[in-house]
Amino acid sequence: MQPVICVEQLTKVYDEVVAVDNISFTIGRGHCFGLLGPNGAGKTTTIEIMEGIIAPSRGQVHYRGLTNGRDISHQIGIQFQHTALQDYLTVKETLELFAAFYHQTLPLEQLVVLCDLQEFLHRDNRLLSGGQRQRLLLALALINDPAIVFLDEPTTGLDPQARRHFWQLLKNIKREDKTLVLTTHYMDEAEQLCDEIVVMDHGGIIEAGTPQQLLSKHFDEVFIYLPREQISRALAEQHHWRLLADRVEITSKNVEQTLALLIANRVSLEGLHVKSANLDDLFLKLTGHCLRA
Numbered sequence: 001m002q003p004v005i006c007v008e009q010l011t012k013v014y015d016e017v018v019a020v021d022n023i024s025f026t027i028g029r030g031h032c033f034g035l036l037g038p039n040g041a042g043k044t045t046t047i048e049i050m051e052g053i054i055a056p057s058r059g060q061v062h063y064r065g066l067t068n069g070r071d072i073s074h075q076i077g078i079q080f081q082h083t084a085l086q087d088y089l090t091v092k093e094t095l096e097l098f099a100a101f102y103h104q105t106l107p108l109e110q111l112v113v114l115c116d117l118q119e120f121l122h123r124d125n126r127l128l129s130g131g132q133r134q135r136l137l138l139a140l141a142l143i144n145d146p147a148i149v150f151l152d153e154p155t156t157g158l159d160p161q162a163r164r165h166f167w168q169l170l171k172n173i174k175r176e177d178k179t180l181v182l183t184t185h186y187m188d189e190a191e192q193l194c195d196e197i198v199v200m201d202h203g204g205i206i207e208a209g210t211p212q213q214l215l216s217k218h219f220d221e222v223f224i225y226l227p228r229e230q231i232s233r234a235l236a237e238q239h240h241w242r243l244l245a246d247r248v249e250i251t252s253k254n255v256e257q258t259l260a261l262l263i264a265n266r267v268s269l270e271g272l273h274v275k276s277a278n279l280d281d282l283f284l285k286l287t288g289h290c291l292r293a
């Protein structure tokens with residue numbers, strides 16, 4: 001891995017709150033790096049220090065010889081969660097306006113293709129759907145052809161189809177040798193996009209690695225589900241299986257053995273569903289609460 005950003009012993013203390021508590025990590029060039037954690041974990045503070053928006057109390061962020069975000073603005077792009085777009089301007093006019101702020105920009109035609117803006121290029125900003133608006137904001141983050149793009153919960157509020165479309169665009173952008181730094185509340189998004197993730201809680205790092213590394217480190221079992229009415233309460237309690245509202249959850253280290261046990265107990269296997277642990281399960285295990293809770 002060729003490191004592009006090195007965060008070293010970063011700390012941010014507000015009056016009475018340690019928002020970020022001595023964290024260190026490295027982001028590889030061309031990777032998608034995900035910063036995850038529950039509300040108040042310290043993600044935004046960390047990202048804003050990396051972006052040079054706020055100064056750390058202690059520690060450093062190194063980027064190509066630049067420290068703590070100084071003079072970094074022309075090398076990065078930021079997609080903020082809430083950016084006010086100028087009313088009465090079209091998408092094309094908005095791109096042209098933002099392009100005028102920079103010496104060096106990506107050709108607009110390239111941006112339009114990269115962010116899939118063709119269909120609504122001449123539409124007034126006020127008339128854009130949520131997904132179209134996010135694609136325009138992505139284009140604005142890319143306008144100066146940055147090496148690193150920061151994305152703050154880019155798909156919050158989008159419908160499943162628009163989210164998937166957005167993910168595809170981010171995958172294409174990654175192929176252009178850009179490094180993506182993403183915060184998200186959606187574990188499926190992190191699983192789809194991120195090469196490395198860091199999970200924060202209470203200002204510190206509680207886990208770091210690739211999604212696959214973390215899943216295999218924390219889980220050596222799969223979840224088996226069966227409709228509730230097919231398993232007696234006595235059998236479930238005997239084996240400590242979880243009784244959910246409409247199904248039973250069986251945690252199994254050996255699927256074959258569990259199936260044999262079910263068959264031996266004359267349990268019907270109709271509607272059986274097997275699921276490997278995903279980042280949602282990992283998050284729950286690490287932080288004790290769901291991201292959206």
Ligand SMILES: Nc1ncnc2c1ncn2[C@@H]1O[C@H](COP(=O)(O)OP(=O)(O)OP(=O)(O)O)[C@@H](O)[C@H]1O
Nearest residue numbers: 014015017019037038039040041042043044045046
């Ligand atoms: N300017 C500030 N002054 C005082 N405390 C702050 C300030 N900014 C953040 N904090 C506190 O620092 C902690 C970390 O906040 P931060 O916004 O970085 O968390 P987060 O992980 O981004 O949360 P969310 O997912 O809700 O955006 C919180 O306890 C927050 O209240």
